[in-house]
Amino acid sequence: MLRDTGKVMSSLPLVFEPPRRGQVPPRHLADLTADQRRAAVAELGEKAFRAGQLSQHYFGRLTADVHAMTDIPPRARAHLAGALLPRLLTAVRTVSCDDGSTGKTLWRAHDGTLLESVVMLYPDRATACVSSQAGCGMACPFCATGQGGLRRNLSTAEIVEQVRAAAAAARDGMLGRPARLSNVVFMGMGEPLANYRRVIAAVRRICDPVPRGFGISQRSVTVSTVGLVPAMRKLAGEGLAVTLAVSLHAPDDELRDELVPVNTRWKIAEVLAAARHHAGQTGRRVSVEYALIRDVNDQPWRADLLGKLLHRELGPLVHVNVIPLNPTPGSRWDAAPKPVEREFVSRVNAAGVPCTVRDTRGREIAAACGQLAATATANPPTRTPPAPRPARHLSAPPAREVSEFRDHGNRFRGPRRARGSGR
């Protein structure tokens, strides 16, 4: 049993390349740079400045509705929208919680792929949490997305569309009051750095000024990773001042090899060296994510080791987010008891490393990568979900519907029994 052994195993292989099957998503305005948009519009026989108009509508006014683009002649409108603004994502279901200040949307892509995104309203900001892949190939044993494997990478525009929808929902007051989307975190389904090229292009669309992009500050964008070291080093050279979030979950290779199987490829020392390089290049503090799991990684000695390690490797350029595990009924995974959690945090802080516990909402949807829906699926459906709702009903469903949200994404699972003698 896990609590006795502290050991978990994942028998799934690591998968870095998605299987070659199915149709690629149709080309979309958000896949293209500003120059490419002009060229695409010209190829369609339209005046190049129409690219700017389309971009203004999409990135500035947050609309993909061709009927709202009244400054474009109707014939050109239909022509351009048909070629450059195909519907990529359809809202299957949207639910809310936290008194309506958190909205989670289940999307269906053109090929039936399901993914989800979340938007959260805080007193000082509004944050979108987006998916970067359908499924995930990183095989983390506590994550249902990982156990389901990698289906495909999302296109740049599929990622950007999640942001546009979140920004429009926030602007339109669907989280309780009108707000400007200020932050984007890549902490949904998938390992963002395994879909590197498209994620980086999406970050540029998110951060480029209107009408090239949404004009969100680079410093307000967080890209998470389980530690794909070459991609982390590449990211550091992109000239993007985004925050890097490393899902560490263990300070020792023995446990991390099992909790985060990619650790068998790149060890903790390499991951932290790459994180240090990113911090040095960008001046951005690294965020270390640590899901605290009872009797697995919550021991005082691991807190001491984590603090010592991070202080030595990253000095002042790190902050630890402890994520209380939301227990899943029927699962053997459990959250660390509060006194244990407090001691863990205290010990990391005592080592000179700032360490805080994520608030409840952060725990639900802004946890480390692959944990987007951990809370959403903590309580499996007990009745047939109601019919899909359009996105404008974001705040309508009661909070408990969050637990009925999905069956495709990430959740903490009961661990597989350790192989060998265990401990």
Ligand code: SF4
């Ligand atoms: S935790 Fe993140 S990296 Fe690991 S399998 Fe889940 S989505 Fe992938």
